[in-house]
Amino acid sequence: MPGDLIAEGDFHPLANTYRVGDKVYSLRVGLSEVEGNKVKVIPLTGPYVPKVDDVVVGLVTEVSAFAWTVDINSFFPAFIPAQSVFGRRFSPEKDELAREFDVGDAIVAVVAAFDRSKDPMLSVSGPRLGRVPNGQLLKISPVKVPRLIGRRGSMSKMIEDASGCKLVIGQNGYLIVTGPPEGMVLAAEAIRMVEDQAHTSGLTEKVERFLAEKLGLQPPAAPEGGANEGRTPAGDGQAPEGSASNNSKSLEEEERE
């Protein structure tokens, strides 16, 4: 809790703490951690602060002659300079930015440069970056993203395996789920569960049990083998015709939770 005394003595205040004399206090609501003489607080609530090299999911909000403006769920709008997509020979007269990304498109990008005196700059050059062709957009609190990924990706992998969907998790709390419709519903439920119970311990087991229960209840149309089959086409970005149109529609509607 803000103002709570966490440690007293010769301690070094790290993230979300501050020191007065030899007392270290918390700045945020969160869980405190003391390692050696270093103290920090892992926040349980708060906004997304861009960090260089973070993978983020963003929504294009504006297309100008020279750059795109992207909503990355932060207090600053991010931008992608056109040159980084079209290359050095970019010319604002000839190149039409909207052909690459248009308003409302979801994109996966990395934060290329950011300090708090400037708006964050994104880059889409790299494997698995760029426009997202289909899928469903979910939003969770950015401070809960590490919990959703889990230790070395264990949590997100478990949800992917059980639902047969592919998850793209942005550090900013936006995520994209692609896969068969029933898998997406299951994945969304599991993600919601992780978000609600992010601060509790033994969460991985709880989610595992929840997923097993749900899979057991589902009709035999989507057994474990079927779920895995469904994953391959979705991963290639070529989901079956029916679900593809379904997916892109839900993306446009931009589900707000």
Place this chain on the structure above:
Amino acid sequence: MNLIDENGTRIDGRKVDELRPIKMEVGVLKNADGSAYIEWGKNKIVAAVYGPKECHPKHLALADRAVMKCRYHMAPFSVSDRKAPQPSRREIELSKVTREALAPALILEEYPRTAIEIYVEVLTSDGGSRGAGITAAAAALADAGIPMRDLVVACAAGKAQDHLILDLNDEEDKEGQVDLPVALMPNLGEVTLLQMDGILTREEFETAFKMALEGCKKVYEIQREAVMQRYFGESRPINKEA
């Protein structure tokens, strides 16, 4: 009107140094980044915090820190005679007072060029609504995850019929002699708001000020408990390592 009887019992049955009942809940609004609801005596107040977010209009943004925008507003139905909805002189003052009582707690430098918006909406009003508003707004700020050096709580003391009393209600505020609202950062022991309406001797002031500080500390326990409830679902003792 007789505010205090010969036994020292006040108009609502309290003793001179007794608070009104307080109930608080944090995280009541889904679309706000942080929110809190407080019932303090007959006060019913919702506080909402939005941000940090882009500062509009842009020319108000500061290059080195966030801008705090604060609005204290009373609903037209919050008093017995309908109140015009536009901000009155008093509400403009209380907006400023609330902002300045909360500002010392916030680390505004953390989010330069942004704005933090605080809305305090009084649904039903009683005495001491500025204190209740500040208490709720501080909890909402913590809920929004804005770095704060400490929570802020407020409580008033005052004087009515020559008795020093704690936590004035509406009648005591209007008919009484003195109102002394105080806001405090309880862990740091720093006062962020001190107003006085009326006249006290130096001794009376010191006693009343101490009473108000004691009141603040009691309010802090309730406020802290409410934030704890929101994030841990149970109360935990202070200083326990999580």
